[in-house]
Amino acid sequence: MSSNRLLHLKKKAGIQEFNKIIEKECVLIPSDISTHLIAGELKKKYNENFITIARSSSTPLKAIRNFEKHFLLVRSDETFNDLKNSFPDVSGKMFEDEPLFYKDQDYRSFTGRAKPHKLLDFESFFIERPFIVQFNTGLDIEEQTSLDLAIVSIQKESDRWELHLSDESKVITKNLFWGRGRKEYYDLLSIPSREQLNEDELKFLLNVQENSLLSVYFEFDKCLHSTSRTLFIPQSQTYDRGHYILDFNRPNNDLNKQEMTASIVIHNRDADEHELGEKIKKMKRKLNKLFPGFIKSMKMEEINYFPQLLSKINSIESSENLNGLPEFIGTQALNLKENSSIISNAFKSYEYSKNI
Numbered sequence: 001m002s003s004n005r006l007l008h009l010k011k012k013a014g015i016q017e018f019n020k021i022i023e024k025e026c027v028l029i030p031s032d033i034s035t036h037l038i039a040g041e042l043k044k045k046y047n048e049n050f051i052t053i054a055r056s057s058s059t060p061l062k063a064i065r066n067f068e069k070h071f072l073l074v075r076s077d078e079t080f081n082d083l084k085n086s087f088p089d090v091s092g093k094m095f096e097d098e099p100l101f102y103k104d105q106d107y108r109s110f111t112g113r114a115k116p117h118k119l120l121d122f123e124s125f126f127i128e129r130p131f132i133v134q135f136n137t138g139l140d141i142e143e144q145t146s147l148d149l150a151i152v153s154i155q156k157e158s159d160r161w162e163l164h165l166s167d168e169s170k171v172i173t174k175n176l177f178w179g180r181g182r183k184e185y186y187d188l189l190s191i192p193s194r195e196q197l198n199e200d201e202l203k204f205l206l207n208v209q210e211n212s213l214l215s216v217y218f219e220f221d222k223c224l225h226s227t228s229r230t231l232f233i234p235q236s237q238t239y240d241r242g243h244y245i246l247d248f249n250r251p252n253n254d255l256n257k258q259e260m261t262a263s264i265v266i267h268n269r270d271a272d273e274h275e276l277g278e279k280i281k282k283m284k285r286k287l288n289k290l291f292p293g294f295i296k297s298m299k300m301e302e303i304n305y306f307p308q309l310l311s312k313i314n315s316i317e318s319s320e321n322l323n324g325l326p327e328f329i330g331t332q333a334l335n336l337k338e339n340s341s342i343i344s345n346a347f348k349s350y351e352y353s354k355n356i
Helices: 033-049 060-069 077-086 182-188 191-195 199-206 273-290 342-353
Strands: 020-023 026-029 050-053 091-094 100-103 106-109 131-134 151-157 160-165 169-173 175-178 208-220 229-234 243-248 258-266 298-313
Touching: 026 033, 026 169, 033 050, 033 060, 033 175, 033 342, 060 131, 077 131, 077 342, 151 182, 151 191, 182 199, 182 208, 182 298, 208 273, 229 273, 243 273, 258 273, 273 298
Parallel strands: 020 169, 026 050, 026 175, 100 229
Antiparallel strands: 091 131, 100 106, 151 160, 160 169, 208 258, 208 298, 229 243, 243 258
């Protein structure tokens, strides 16, 4: 899973010592695919003076594979065209049929008279039909030199950042690119570093609603649904607890196989492994009732957790007063176009990075 708990390390007498100090001109903390692509651009510019800090579960090749195979967040023609502007060789195929929601023991159209159970924040994003995309050629991606460590704390000293890591080493840089959550950055800052933040910087970091995404990819040796379609299944018939959002790929009737990605939006917080495990168990039980043979026909299951991926951010008119912050990239970047999807803006931050 992509979620990692910080390690709080203490030395005798409460003094933190650092066995190793690494100085780099540029450091990047990646998360989603766009941030890994930005890392590729920065690697070209800084060469050996560049490094990423990411756990082994987060690599460029895995990020691209997830995005192509079952990370279905390109969900409109506009978003797909934004992606094509950055990568002309990308191809994509939209799902065949309109999404449906389950209510009163039947599947119903979002354009009909019936109303679904309450859609919670960001769930309406999944109503638009997704594209299955493939990057094809044109991507010069290599595995970056990366430290497979957790960040314990961050200290801002004048014009540089000190990143304290879980192996008691320290990375120092003047150019920090941050792809993870804004609140996570704030939480990692030392108290003296927080006290240096101005009002606009505090607003940028804290005035945000961060939603995480639990994504479970399944392969079945049985065709469970007749077409490529998104289905909204309420988690509860009584309470507004959101939906299981099921993206069924087109079935392979010749081989009697089908792929499906189930997404659950976790609202305005992170979740621990126990909670995620319970959510998946409840989902499987419910889906096994709606799709007979669901559990028995499971051939493969792959769990991905994306903390703070979907953010509701109040737009910032200017970045002039944000000089004390790192360069926020990907889904955490400045809202470059207010009405664009979060994925479109993430790729716009990739385009912007080419000129830095």
